[in-house]
Amino acid sequence: MTLLSIEGLRTVFRTDQGDVTAVDGVDLSVARGRTLGIVGESGCGKSVLSLSVMRLIAPPGRIAAGRVMFDGRDLLSLSSAEMRALRGNRIGMIFQEPMTSLNPVFTVGEQLTEAMRAHDRRASAAELRRRAVAALDRVRIPAAARRVDDYPHQMSGGMRQRVMIAMALACGPDLVIADEPTTALDVTVQAQILDLLRELQQQSGMAIILITHDLGVVAEMADEVAVMYAGRVVERAAGAAVFDDPQHPYTIGLLGSIPRIEETRDSLLAIEGAVPAPFALPQGCRFHPRCAFAGPDCTEAQPPLLEIAPAHQAACIHAPVEAFAG
Amino acid sequence: MTAPLLEVENLSRHYAVRRGLILPRRVGTVRAVDGVSFTLARGETLALVGESGCGKSTTARLVLRLVEPTTGTVRFQGEDITDLQGEPLRKLRRRMQIVFQDPFASLNPRMTVGAILEEPLIVHGLGDAAHRRARVEELLGLVGLASFHAQRYPHEFSGGQRQRIGIARALAVEPALIVCDEPVSALDVSIQAQVVNLLEDLQRRLGLSYLFIAHDLAVVKHVADRVAVMYLGQIVEIAPKDALFADPRHPYTRTLLAAIPRPDPHRERHDPVAGGDMPSPMAPPDGCRFHTRCPFVVERCKREVPALRPWAAGHLTACHRAEDLPAMETARAASLAPAAAKRLALYEARRGRVAAGAG
Numbered sequence: 207m208t209l210l211s212i213e214g215l216r217t218v219f220r221t222d223q224g225d226v227t228a229v230d231g232v233d234l235s236v237a238r239g240r241t242l243g244i245v246g247e248s249g250c251g252k253s254v255l256s257l258s259v260m261r262l263i264a265p266p267g268r269i270a271a272g273r274v275m276f277d278g279r280d281l282l283s284l285s286s287a288e289m290r291a292l293r294g295n296r297i298g299m300i301f302q303e304p305m306t307s308l309n310p311v312f313t314v315g316e317q318l319t320e321a322m323r324a325h326d327r328r329a330s331a332a333e334l335r336r337r338a339v340a341a342l343d344r345v346r347i348p349a350a351a352r353r354v355d356d357y358p359h360q361m362s363g364g365m366r367q368r369v370m371i372a373m374a375l376a377c378g379p380d381l382v383i384a385d386e387p388t389t390a391l392d393v394t395v396q397a398q399i400l401d402l403l404r405e406l407q408q409q410s411g412m413a414i415i416l417i418t419h420d421l422g423v424v425a426e427m428a429d430e431v432a433v434m435y436a437g438r439v440v441e442r443a444a445g446a447a448v449f450d451d452p453q454h455p456y457t458i459g460l461l462g463s464i465p466r467i468e469e470t471r472d473s474l475l476a477i478e479g480a481v482p483a484p485f486a487l488p489q490g491c492r493f494h495p496r497c498a499f500a501g502p503d504c505t506e507a508q509p510p511l512l513e514i515a516p517a518h519q520a521a522c523i524h525a526p527v528e529a530f531a532g
Numbered sequence: 533m534t535a536p537l538l539e540v541e542n543l544s545r546h547y548a549v550r551r552g553l554i555l556p557r558r559v560g561t562v563r564a565v566d567g568v569s570f571t572l573a574r575g576e577t578l579a580l581v582g583e584s585g586c587g588k589s590t591t592a593r594l595v596l597r598l599v600e601p602t603t604g605t606v607r608f609q610g611e612d613i614t615d616l617q618g619e620p621l622r623k624l625r626r627r628m629q630i631v632f633q634d635p636f637a638s639l640n641p642r643m644t645v646g647a648i649l650e651e652p653l654i655v656h657g658l659g660d661a662a663h664r665r666a667r668v669e670e671l672l673g674l675v676g677l678a679s680f681h682a683q684r685y686p687h688e689f690s691g692g693q694r695q696r697i698g699i700a701r702a703l704a705v706e707p708a709l710i711v712c713d714e715p716v717s718a719l720d721v722s723i724q725a726q727v728v729n730l731l732e733d734l735q736r737r738l739g740l741s742y743l744f745i746a747h748d749l750a751v752v753k754h755v756a757d758r759v760a761v762m763y764l765g766q767i768v769e770i771a772p773k774d775a776l777f778a779d780p781r782h783p784y785t786r787t788l789l790a791a792i793p794r795p796d797p798h799r800e801r802h803d804p805v806a807g808g809d810m811p812s813p814m815a816p817p818d819g820c821r822f823h824t825r826c827p828f829v830v831e832r833c834k835r836e837v838p839a840l841r842p843w844a845a846g847h848l849t850a851c852h853r854a855e856d857l858p859a860m861e862t863a864r865a866a867s868l869a870p871a872a873a874k875r876l877a878l879y880e881a882r883r884g885r886v887a888a889g890a891g
Contacts, residue, residue: 247720248691362809363584392583392747395809397791419720422793446797450869458879461872463725464795465750467777473732474754475880476725480690498882531878 208275209413210259210381211235215272217251217258220265223485228254228267230437233511236430238380239407241414243428243445245421245460249481251437252417256383259415260299261289277380295325298374300367302386307370308358314369315354318342318376325377341372345402364395368402375406385417400427421464425449433457436482436492439511443518453520455497455527491522499527535610537708537741538572538595543604545590549814560814564590566765567604569840574708577735577742579752579773581788582762585810588745591762592711595743596628597621609708626656629702633714635694639686645672645697646682652704671700675730692723696730703734713745728754749792753777758846761785764813764821767840771847779860781849783826786860820852828853 217229229251236242244252257263259274261281274281276297281289293299301307309317318338322329329337335354342350345368358366367387374382384403388396400423407414416427424431424445431448433441433456441454452458462475479496482488488495490505497504503523511521524530545565550556565587572578580588593599595606597613605614613624632638639648649668653659659667669679675696686694695715702710712731716724732755734740746752752759753773760770761784769782780786808825811817817824823833832852840850851857868876 247722364809392810393749393791394583394787396793400793420793421721421795425795425797425799426793449795449797449872451871452875455879458872458875460721461795462876462879463722465725465728465748465754466795467750467753467789467792468794468796473729474725475876475883476729477722478726478883480692480723481720498879527875528878531882 207238208235209238209277210415211275212255212259213273213275215255215258215274216270217254217263217267218270219267221485226484227270228437228484229258232272232434232437232439234432234439234442236381236413236415238413239411240429241407241416241427243424243431244415244417244434245419245424245431246434247419247481249436249484250434252434253385255434256299256385256415256417259383260293260297291325294321294374294379295377296380298377298379298382300370300374300382300384300387302389305358305363305366305390308366310358313355313357314342314361315339318354318369318373321373321376337376341376342369344375344406345369345372347372362395363391364398367391367395367399371399371402371406375410375412378410379412381413381415383415383417386419387416388423389418389420396423403427421449421460433460436487437484438492438508438521440493440522441520442511443515447515447518451515451518453514453518453525453527454493454522455499455524456493457520458527459496459498499524499530501530536571537574537576537609538743539605539607540571540591540595541569541605541607543568543591543594543606544602545587545594545599546602562813563765563816564813565594565601568762568765568767569604570760570767570770572709572741572743574741575735575739576757577744577755579744579746579756579759580762581746581749581752581759583747583788583810585764585813586762587765587813588762589713592630592713592743592745596630596711597624622656626705627707628709628711629705629707630711630713631695631698631702631715634718635691635698636718638698639694641686643685644682645677645684645686645689648686648697649682649700649704652701656705658705667704671704674703674734675700690723691719692726695719695723695727699727699730699734703738707740709741709743711743711745714747715744716751717746717748724751731755749777749788761788764810764816766821766850767848768822768851769847769849770840771843771849775844775847781843781847781854781857782822782851783828783853783857784822786857787825820850828857 212232212234215229215232219226219228232255246252258269263269269282315338318341319334322334322337339350339354342354347353347368388399418424428445431445432439435456441457452461459477463477465474477496490507491509494500494504509521509523511519514520514525543565544567547562547564548558549560549562551559568591580591582588594601605612616624646668649671650664653664668682672679672681677696716727744755756773758772759776760767763784769785811824819835820833820838823829838850838852840848843849843854
């Protein structure tokens with residue numbers, strides 16, 4: 207059952223160089239108990255997309271078009287108060303930087319109960335504290351009853367990210383948006399946190415939107431994957447299909463760029479060039495200046511996201527590339 | 533056999549931890565680097581890998597004499613440089629350079645790229661103005677930038693281009709050794725691959741030696757000839773790259789390898805990785821420092837410090853139980869599906885055209 211569906215979302219920022227469309231006509235959805243992975247490089251719009259869903263876009267940014275249907279209601283039409291009641295309650299968010307997302311002058315217990323208090327005005331202080339300890343226990347913080355009185359600086363990076371997850375899950379959300387949740391962590395800690403997220407999802411049946419630049423993390427976590435480039439979704443498919451049957455040249459390029467442990471290739475297949483500046487986007491397909499499969503027809507119009515195979519969409523007029531190149 | 537370019541012996545750096553504002557007293561010691569030895573040959577790449585706080589960056593800074601060692605010696609081209617001071621040290625700096633992790637913080641925003649690249653030449657008194665200008669142009673070409681880029685400021689460049697500038701600056705004085713301190717970890721994957729390829733290409737052309745600091749074993753697999761794995765200030769395993777990845781003989785190396793998320797959705801779930809966090813370097817565990825997280829721990833590991841001992845040719849490990857570790861499961865060779873492999877091959881064949889068009 208679809209829990210969240212994003213339809214034609216467009217988020218624009220007003221800048222000195224003119225309007226910048228950070229997210230340009232994105233359609234995505236995620237069902238309960240499933241994980242949607244959104245992959246892309248810096249500046250592709252993946253974080254702005256997640257902030258748009260949470261309605262956390264501040265001026266000079268604004269959501270210019272689209273709908274965000276969450277459990278039958280359009281989030282974009284809710285009042286600020288209604289939105290506040292959802293945030294942290296039914297939709298949780300985990301940010302990248304566990305160092306900067308926690309307040310250094312309050313204990314983790316105080317920060318956890320603050321979030322709970324906001325959505326439950328009647329609970330007693332003792333009851334909230336009990337719940338905070340339980341929340342820390344759930345994310346496997348050892349000696350939670352004692353750790354609840356720790357300040358963030360007394361914890362390691364992995365521990366702090368566990369606290370962030372505990373906060374996001376404190377009110378039992380239906381949807382968690384995790385924006386690069388493990389990027390700042392060491393690999394062994396990253397593996398622990400990903401295991402934890404997967405396990406908590408199995409327990410609670412929450413939906414996860416996982417935003418990351420790491421194709422390895424996506425392969426391990428995501429049921430469905432959306433690849434973003436310059437503000438648009440260029441490919442969308444089931445998790446395995448993106449790796450086994452990549453259709454968009456950008457996806458193919460990303461797969462060629464990553465160094466792999468189980469492979470001995472001499473040099474990596476880097477994608478030439480750089481992501482275009484958002485106020486100087488190329489005509490037509492935004493990837494064509496860097497694309498190995500581009501032709502003159504690629505500059506004519508922005509290619510729509512078309513069904514290439516069942517449940518597999520790509521925005522490339524030359525897909526599948528072997529037919530074009532052959 | 534010629535002497536190695538760099539020989540590091542029993543290198544340590546301890547930091548005193550003091551408490552108290554008026555009468556500070558020493559309450560402990562952080563052993564950031566604790567008895568590290570390795571060599572680096574000419575034209576070779578040695579990677580130092582490990583997680584945050586393992587001492588890999590401090591080791592690199594000790595080698596460069598940016599941090600003073602507590603004990604140990606560093607020999608460069610056969611000469612003991614541990615106590616070098618003044619003019620000889622300054623001369624030495626020409627021979628060893630560094631590329632930093634963060635291309636946004638390591639370039640002066642008020643200087644043009646030309647001035648940034650010229651500065652090391654001025655500092656070391658190399659050539660006159662005309663010669664320096666020519667050298668700047670040559671350097672820009674070497675790292676794949678154009679000569680008109682010399683007039684621009686760092687903020688006008690993308691992260692990948694900035695890292696190229698950082699590399700060009702390191703190359704300016706024709707060093708023999710470049711310490712690369714996480715040179716690609718701040719970059720996007722597609723750009724990361726460009727910089728990795730550039731570093732390899734420069735090494736082939738200029739015969740450079742790299743001391744490559746990284747936490748990403750997949751990147752290391754690509755660039756290194758040999759790999760040293762560090763944990764809590766010590767090298768726990770050092771081996772030629774292929775031996776280390778095919779037959780790691782230290783449980784921590786295995787933990788690191790198991791923890792890397794693979795871009796392969798069909799791979800079975802990895803074994804549970806070692807739990808817990810790295811212990812504080814102020815109070816490292818007795819015996820083997822990894823014993824608190826090690827799945828193979830026995831009583832002996834808690835008491836007795838394991839020595840770094842030879843396992844095979846050029847392969848050393850510091851584990852009491854190296855013999856008892858099971859053989860590594862052989863990784864599935866072809867991890868790519870046929871459709872993906874076919875398209876990647878096509879992509880590789882056609883990629884040259886874009887490069888030609890852009891250049």
